[in-house]
Amino acid sequence: MHITRYTDYSLRVLIYLAVQKSRLVTIQEIANQYDISRNHLMKVVHQLNRHGYIETVRGKKGGMRLNMEPPDINIGVLVRETEQDLKMVECFAPKTACRIAPVCGLKPMFAEALQAFLDVLDNYTLADVIQDHHRPQLLRLLHVA
Numbered sequence: 001m002h003i004t005r006y007t008d009y010s011l012r013v014l015i016y017l018a019v020q021k022s023r024l025v026t027i028q029e030i031a032n033q034y035d036i037s038r039n040h041l042m043k044v045v046h047q048l049n050r051h052g053y054i055e056t057v058r059g060k061k062g063g064m065r066l067n068m069e070p071p072d073i074n075i076g077v078l079v080r081e082t083e084q085d086l087k088m089v090e091c092f093a094p095k096t097a098c099r100i101a102p103v104c105g106l107k108p109m110f111a112e113a114l115q116a117f118l119d120v121l122d123n124y125t126l127a128d129v130i131q132d133h134h135r136p137q138l139l140r141l142l143h144v145a
Helices: 005-019 027-034 038-050 075-082 106-122 126-130 132-141
Strands: 054-057 063-066
Touching (some): 005 063
Antiparallel strands (some): 054 063
């Protein structure tokens, strides 16, 4: 299973905001800390805001912060919301060009593997990712005072 850069960036934004507690943070700050595109982050932040994960504040002293507590942000749910296509193989699509799709045994195997992947992620929250005892190291690695 492979997650997209979009999901990766969504997780990074949430991790960054979680270690900041409730301080307002800008998209540019996160882009600089992770050395990733500000333009990509703008799309990510927009969707995270739409789904209620973050709160954005407009204006000169604006920014964003978590709108939910880390234990309330489920990683499996986030992955389902940010991944556009969880189809691991072509035959997951309603119409497939694969000739053997009607009798191939791979489709149910991959479907089971995908479900197991998501089931594992459903067991974790953002709080598990940032773990309080790792917060000082995260702050240091992200060059945050």
